[in-house]
Amino acid sequence: MKNKILYTITIFSENTVGLLNQVAIIFTRRGLNIETLSVSTSALKGIHKFTITTFADEEIIENITKQIDKRVDILKTYYNTDKDLIFQEIALYKVSTPNLLILKSTEDIVRKYNIRILDMTEVWTVLEKTGHYDETQALFSELSAQIGVFQFIRSGRIAITKSNIERLSDMLDSNRN
Amino acid sequence: MLTNYKSTKLLSGSYVLVESLLNKGMNIVFGYPGGQAITIYDALYSYKNELSHILVRHEQGAIHAAQGYARVSGKIGVVIVTSGPGIANTITGIADAMIDSTPIVVISGQVSSDLLGTDAFQEIDVIGITQPITKWTYQIRNANEITWAISRAFYIAKTGRPGPVVLDITKNAQTEQIFYNPVDVNSIRSYVPVPKLNKISLQSAADLINLSKKPFALVGQGVILGNAEKELLNFLKYSDIPAATTMLGLSALPSNEPLNVGMLGMHGNIAANLKTNECDVLIAIGMRFDDRVTGNLNTYAKQAKIIHFDIDPSEINKNVKVDIAILGDVKKTLPALIKLLTKALHTNWRNTFKSLLKQEIKAVIKKEIEPQVGPLKMGEVVHKVSEATEGNAVLVTDVGQNQIIGIRYFKYKQTRSLVTSGGLGTMGFGLPAAIGAKFAAPNRTICLFVGDGGFQMTIQELGTIMQSNIDVKIILLNNNCLGMVRQWQKLFFKERYSETNMDNPNFVQIAAAYGIPGKSVSKREELDVTIHEMLERKGPYLLETKLLQETMVYPMIPVGSCITNILLGNEK
Structure with missing residues (x-):
């Protein structure tokens, strides 16, 4: 496949049982990996929003977006590249408190990465960082190299478009013929 | 039994289900009973006069019959089966209906909702299994959802690009007592069946x-x-x-x-x-x-x-x-x-276009449909049946050479005259689909062309034909092999005929055992008279034509070739 780039697919759906499977199997059929997945309620009452990222070429993305959109309980599906979106991920890092304390420059690292400290015991400390993948990954690499990381978790991407309103309202309006 | 009424007395979910089907205008269903569908079948017993049930011999037969019915009638084909193996046996037909856009509603019994997910007897994950091959699939877990789900299922199956819908109804939903109040679903906010014209x-x-x-x-x-x-x-x-x-x-x-x-x-x-x-x-x-x-x-x-x-x-x-x-x-x-x-x-x-047609007639068609000497050819059988029915019959085919030769040489005067498995290429589709086609068009002749391979995949449906006395003309094109695969082996696999020969039974005797008359023909001069005997006789008939193993279907564009690379069978 040529020109694989990261796409963000945004799906608005009814909140019914089994929808995630319906979406997932469309990726499976095409042999596409879901890189990240996040599901939550949207700004519109009763409507859920999936944010999925995947590497693909545009032809495939266009096709699967339409195939997802076709499912009866899906209201609308869009795809975007990063330039159309404001997006964010959150990562948590559990590190050793003694190791953190012996760091020469704890303040430097906290300032450099804009870290929040969520909890701390004598044994471990949980750090939180929000940012793009590269940013949370950079902190992970630095911590791993310097003091080691006990546990690490990164959320799926959440994203909103650069346009003003939830685009679903356009779709709901246009359906009222 | 009262139908289509707003009830003031309690009915079981199964009765509500049947009332809902009648409310949707259904008068025929295809199916097979079983443990988790038994209360639905008990309700069907009370509605015998309003809703015919065609008892098939295998659930695959039910779904293909419903497909044949839907394709010829333009209405929705309905199937009722039990849980576990019952619904599992319909999967091929559901996939077939999905890829060929056929409106079907499959209703499957399911274990009681308190047993779901426990590997109960005859429990399978119907939703998980059918989601990739249906337009919509839904599990009804309480009786109050039945009328809504049936109406929504019919709406989805038939509107926009049609397709199959599966409703999985748990045992407790079948037995719960509720008041029957018809519901009419005719729009779904997340579903746009017909896009707006630009x-x-x-x-x-x-x-x-x-x-x-x-x-x-x-x-x-x-x-x-x-x-x-x-x-x-x-x-x-x-x-x-x-x-x-x-x-x-x-x-x-x-x-x-x-x-x-x-x-x-x-x-x-x-x-x-x-x-x-x-x-x-x-x-x-x-x-x-x-x-x-x-x-x-x-x-x-x-x-x-x-x-x-x-x-x-x-x-x-x-x-x-x-x-x-x-x-x-x-x-x-x-x-x-x-x-x-x-x-x-x-x-x-x-x-x-006309000169190219002349070229095709000379190179392929004439040899296939009007051979003067040599053994019987598939094309001439199809051609003769088509002539004898004057283009008024419904053509049903199985899959393979019988299908291609059937559709190439059969003639049509009216629409909805062909039932064949297109996208999925399901062998065994033909016989049950022909059964369904007959119920959709009781006044038309139904001509099924089937090969010896596909016939034996669903041959048990001869029992359905016997029990319901279904007037289907079965034309068996018997070349004692899986002809289309053999053709590929000949053309592209150096004539290595791997597992494509078949030792076959006496098909006329098998039909006779089901009380279906039939005749086997291998000579050209017997063909016309046997076709007329078949068509003049009321009721089902098996016409077996014995053909050479070496049958080739032309023209042919090899897989993945440019469409102008057409083989005519005269290549060196």
Whole structure:
């Protein structure tokens, strides 16, 4: 496949049982990996929003977006590249408190990465960082190299478009013929 | 039994289910009982006079019968089966209905909702298994959802691009007592069955067609599903555009319509395929550019501007990149298009098709349908049956050589005259589909062409034919092998005939054991008289024709080849 780039697919759906499977199997059929997945309620009452990222070429993305959109309980599906979106991920890092304390420059690292400290015991400390993948990954690499990381978790991407309103309202309006 | 009434007394979920089916206008269902469907069958017993149930011999038979019924009637085919193996046996047919856009509602019994997920007896994950091959699938876990779910299922199955729906109904939902109140679902906010017509695109399409010197239309089943046969013909005549059909689009145009230039694809007509790569504007109407139609996409219609009419946005640019997409219902979009067209004549262009037809008649057709000497040929059997039924019969086929020869040489006068498994290529489809077709068109002759392989995949349905005395004419094209696979082995696998020979039983005796009369024919001079005997006799009949193993279907475009690379069988 040529020109694989990261796409963000945004799906608005009814909140019914089994929808995630319906979406997932469309990726499976095409042999596409879901890189990240996040599901939550949207700004519109009763409507859920999936944010999925995947590497693909545009032809495939266009096709699967339409195939997802076709499912009866899906209201609308869009795809975007990063330039159309404001997006964010959150990562948590559990590190050793003694190791953190012996760091020469704890303040430097906290300032450099804009870290929040969520909890701390004598044994471990949980750090939180929000940012793009590269940013949370950079902190992970630095911590791993310097003091080691006990546990690490990164959320799926959440994203909103650069346009003003939830685009679903356009779709709901246009359906009222 | 009262039907279609608002109840003031409590009814069980199973009774509500049957009332809901009657409310949807159903008078026939195909099915097979079992433990988790037994209360539904108990309700069916009370409604015997209102709702016929055709008892098949295997659940696969039920779903294919429902498909045959739906394809010929244009209505929804309904199947009732039990849980576990019952619904599992319908999976092939559900997938077949999905890929061929056939409106089907499958109702499966399921274990009680408190047992779901516990590996209870005859429990399978129906939702998980059927989601990829249905338009919608839903598990009814309490009786109050039944009327809503049935109405929604019928609405989804039939609207937009049709397809199969599965309703899995738990045992407790079948037995709970509720008041029956009909519900009518006729819109779903997340579902847009017919996209809005874009008038700017339509004008662009009209401009292209108006300027075109060599327009060519490709007609798919969408025209039949949309009941737009008349609108199609009006359009073709107005602009004098030759048209070829896909396999499932056959009978959308009468065989003798001068603008109908035959069938597209791997075993289609020479002109239809060659002209696809010569036309200047290609107008695809309710078809989906299947790989069996397009061959190699890199060399497919590259010279042409392509206009694609379809109701399903996900078909646009899926296989072939098109210049203009016209979304919507062809019954509306074609008349809207005609208003923007100028009347045209393309006599010279149309004449170029005729010489190619002459070439095909000489190289292939005449040898196949009118051999003077040598053993019986499939084509002549099909041709003779078609002649004897004067184009009024419904053709049902199985899959393989019987299918291709059947659809190539059978003639049609009216629409919805062909039932065949197109997208999935399901062997064993034919016999049960013919059963369903007969219930959809009781006054028409149903001619099934089936091979010895496919016949034996669902041969148990002879029992259904016997029990319900279903008038199906079974024409068995017996070459004692899996002919189409053998053909590929001959052409592309150095004649290594791996597992394609079959030692077969005495089929006429098998039919006789089911009380079905029949005759085996191997001589040309016996053929006509036996065909007439079959057609004159009321009730089912088996006509076995004994053919040479060595049967080849031509023309043929090898898989993945350019559509102009057509084998005619005379290659060195």
